[in-house]
Amino acid sequence: MKHCLYALILSSLCAVAAAADLKATVELPQLDVAEYHRPYVATWIENDRREVVANLAVWYDVRMDGEEGEKWLKDLRQWWRRAGRSLDMPVDGVSAATRPPGTHSMQFRGDRGLIAGLPPGRYTLVVEAAREVGGREVLQLPFDWPPTATVTDQAEGERELGSVRLELLP
Secondary structure (H helix, E strand, C coil): CHHHHHHHHHHHHHHHHHHCEEEEEEEECCCCCCCCCCCEEEEEEEECCCCEEEEEEEEECCCCCCCHHHHHHHHCHHHHHHCHHHCCCCCCCCEEECCCCEEEEEEEECCCHHHCCCCCEEEEEEEEEECCCCCEEEEEEEEEECCCCCEEEEEECCCCCCEEEEEEEC
């Protein structure tokens, strides 16, 4: 009987996790500089041990000849050390072209795709940007998964990133 109750609770938690959605919005500011290059941006989720559990997006210069654009991915230093150097780029559904200044949204469903099967726990959404002839910036937003209610959090960048917003929907 005790075992059946435990299985029922566990399956309920898994159903809640599967139904949840995660939405991330990343703002790339318009910078008034002499030489502007679109930033490379990596967005990922880390567990409480700072291990990457999901790569959500990697925006880089996919138009360069051969693998020239991939050569500069190591400038996204935190992402590169934790996940990037072990990936074979491009990664379907993750890698894409750099984005212009503006606000860019990404939405992920807990029942399929990149965050499917994410077990309950404490996580951090990490966004890192690096720009040629520019700087580098990292923003982090901790969160609990799965959400039991709608959760919204936001962090403000100082130069390379504008506002990064995280929204969790049960």
